[in-house]
Amino acid sequence: MPIAKKLSVFFNKSFFNDYRTIYWLWIAISVFMGIFNSMTGRLHNNYKIYKYVFLNILEQFPLYQPRPEFFDDINHYGPVFGIIMAPFALMPDLLGGTLWLVMLAMVLYYAVKELPINSWQHMAIFWICTNSLIIAQTNVQFNTVTAALIILSFTNIRKEKDIWAAFMIMLGTFVKLYGIVGFAFFFFSKHKPKLLLWSAIWGIVFFVLPMFISSPEFIVDQYKGWFNELVIKNQGNGSALQQNVSFLGILHKSTGNFDFSNIPILLGALLLFALPYLRIREYRQNWFQLLTLASVLIFTVLFSTGSEPNSYIIALAGVAIWFVMQKRPYTTWNLFLIIFGITVSSFAPSDLFPDYLYRHFIQPYALQALPCTIIWLTIIYEMLFRKSDNYLTDLQK
Template sequence: MTNKAFKVSYSIMKEKIKAFLGHPMLSNRYVLLGLWLLLALAGLLKYHRSDNNFLIFRGVFWHTVNGTSLYEAYPSEYWDVNHYGPVFSLVIAPFALLPEWAGMLLWLMGLTVWLYAAVYRSGLPRQRQVFIYWFCSMALLTALFMQQFNIAIAAIILSSFYLIEKEHDGWAAFFIVLGTFVKLYGIVGLAFFFFSKHKVRLIMWLAVWSVVLFCAPMVISSPDYIIGQYREWIDCLIGKNTENINSFAQNISLLGLVRRTTGCMTYSDLWLIVPGMLLFALPYLRRSQYKNLAFRETILASVLLFVILFSTGSESSGYIIALLGACIWYMAVPWQRGRWAIALMVFVFILSGMGNSDLIPKAIRHDYIQTYALRALPVSLLWFWLCYEMCTKDYAPTIKKQP
């Protein structure tokens, strides 16, 4: 095929995809919400087959009420242990009080609606929202099958950014602190601090919500118990990080990708984390670009990708966070994306989005994708591309901007 014929075919395919996603039925927000809720119902198919995560979450509430350790093993209740902070006992409380099947169903639906609403309330143009809903659907289903809070983490990071954009710093601080006190990931919301027009107010609200949410679980327990559980939580997270490094189901990150493909297990992850943090921080030096929304949104995309790529705790269900970041990277820029960017997004969707799906043959899924943490490969390439663009491109609005 000649280059000219390829360009014609590429343009035709692109227009067909835009027409498909632009169909009134497929872009209707109520239809999309209904489809996402169907995914939540599909997640219930795992009930009594692999509902272990929900049992752990449910146990956080009851162990808090009963004053027993949140971080010990309870083989008679579930396998594995809890790794979430004490404040999670209040998050899960409404679902823990219900019969198990009803609690799990509403938990899955609640997570789904939370992320759906975060995208809808972000203020992104409608076409971008539709693209996110469709592109992230498979990753959402994977997370729902695992009943994972990572769906809410994606919503929390997204909400933190757009609430700061809308100058609702008090609520942005609430989500940052909530995400931090539940799973630590929420702390990355502080990356948006420099974009706040009310930095002192944001700091004050961060302090207020830190005190409120630290003390909140004491309502269903006692101060001594909660303080003790926070100490246990810190010890638990330190031990968990060591376990994650060589875990098959964890460390599905850039860190894990490098370890598993090279076969070298003796070095410290700091050799990758420190350069990664420097590369992440480099675009912040371009203060002249802060005024451009596209630049700030690309920082958001970088945050969503970074939290997965540089965490040993990254797991399959966490890729809903990374795919949300990929969508924002692709759509935020004021220039027209070319075919290489589209090819990369297809690569991201197939390998990072569907890499844990039964649609991939088991031999490939287990022996290659999981064994070598290959789900991290496409989003790693995307993040490096993103970093290059943020250090070199002008994000000022143009007359014709990609929808």
């Protein structure tokens, strides 16, 4: 029996196709990680940083200065993130940390279920993303919600809920900047002026919201500090082992040259990304919109110097969306790409991958980004030259 058919039979069993399986599995993963970190006295440093975004706003302590007595490293999130953290920061760490992880997982679960595809496609995306979710939850990463906000900006535009689409885009932008990529779906909106107007309104809301628990002068200063911190962080990401795990990182780390500018590469990538928009007649096609979403999710990770191994929950969501849109029987090339992508981009940083290969080959040269790079280029090619009959079109409306 061909491997594709074996996999199909295996995952067609009711246990693997039941939403409740993923729902409770993702909650169980989150609860386990939260309790384990707290009970072993190893409350993750990231959670401490998140918690103190809120507490520092209350104290009017600069958000982008070290507080080594409470946490290592420096905060890189916008002031409005403190409002999101408020209910969790006020709880005991065991409860707050655990519920925080559950919230991260459930937001992504909800976002994927909102995609206009069939249930078996939802389930395939869930399973493909599960290992990356475990890695993100282990490190208490907000990237899970970043992926969800990008997806929700897409689904709300499709549903003509442009007010909520603008909310998702601007929330993601004011928390971690990545949300700005949600404007890539602008051309799919039937209410473009409304989307722009509400983006401006939500932008103002998120800008001033932290002022209600602090002071306007302090928050304005923190926005200036946030900008400066992101510039400094970007400059330091290039050669860092755990940073720049991206296509940019592959180029820098494999050549050992960290001096050349990323700007020409980014301009070339943006040009490639934008080329499919020339196919204006395809804008209303489900397959074209979903491949655009896949492209956006992967692009966000591939061309950011801030990408970490944990960031690949965002890219894997894009890889999964691309894969479930392919018609069966899957081509050898598509099967190779999905296996290559899951193995290297998802499993490489985990204990399920040979440590020697990861430490000596994958990590030093940012090769975790390689499968996603090839898949992204494949998506761009498909969006430029293929037609709807190459993809599953019997989807939810």
